Amino acid sequence: MTTPEPQSPPSQPPVPASRDRVYRSPAGIAGGVLLLALALWLGIDAVVAGEGSTPWKALAVLLFLVPLVASYTLRPAVFANEDRLRVRNPFRVVVLPWGQVASLRSGYSNEVFTESGDKYQLWAIPVSLRGRKKAARQETRRAAGVGRGRGGGGRGRAGASADAVAAQGPVRAETDKVMDDLRELLEARKQADTSQGEVTVRWAYEVVAPAVAGVVLLAVLLAMG
Known part of the structure; x- marks a missing residue:
């Protein structure tokens, strides 16, 4: 009688070392929702009730305006885990392993500096x-x-x-507390083997492309009268 060979368990996807801490601006999100609601209300009204080229112009303005408003209000976020800091700004996504981060500084804006001297603003953590x-x-x-x-x-x-x-320590503003947390994470993980690598920057073409298309369409419509 042949003994069946034991089957290996199905492979499981790798479990990340740590989950991202996500930082966003509640005020920015609230303002973005209100601005988008207003823009859509006025734009849709112009499309439905407008005459001649007005509906097309309204569509062009919406195509230009909606991505920009969303990119400056809803899109910004900072993701941090034990290996790296990922900064999602209006037009770029920057991934910085902790080993490449030189410092985190707070003045009139919160910024991260790399070992090579590059600076990136943290749009999602505005200074108040x-x-x-x-x-x-x-x-x-x-x-x-x-x-x-x-x-x-x-x-x-x-x-x-x-x-x-x-x-309990001194009283700090909320965004200053966030920067303190990020500095502690930087200090603890900067020398870790898994925190090494290169800084990568990716442009947000999903925001830039429709905004440029809206500008071009609006310019053509205005030129045609």
């Missing part, structure tokens, strides 16, 4: 000066509360509460 001012005010009030709690000798419930608040 208003958020920083609000965080500074909260930190001032918190520091004052901690000082009062410790002024009583740090005893009892008030002293323990003041110590707990102090241990």
Whole structure:
């Protein structure tokens, strides 16, 4: 009697080392949805009720405007995992292994710098000066509360509460917290073997192509009168 050979289990797709952390701008998404709704409402109304070449001009404007609005509001995102940082900006997608990232800097905008000196803005993580001012005010009030709690000798419930608040660290704006998280990930993973590689940049032709087509169509229609 022949013993059947054991069958190997079906191959499974490789499991990624870690899932991406995704960072986007809620305000940008909300503004983009409102702008797109307004543009579509006006554009569709012009297409349906317009006369002569007006419907065609409205279509050309929509073909130009909708991709641009979506690219600046809905499209931007930052994806980070243990191996690399992927930046999806309005017109480009940049993949940066952590080994190629020199620093992450925050000023009037949040930016990533590569070891070769290239700079890429993080559109999905905009700097909020208003958020920083609000965080500074909260930190001032918190520091004052901690000082009062410790002024009583740090005893009892008030002293323990003041110590707990102090241990939480300074109050930071939301986007600054995100940049702090990315810096910690960079510091932890920069030297890892799986975090090495080359920086790649891909242009978003799916955004550029329809916008250019809309401009060309609109120019032709205007030239024809």
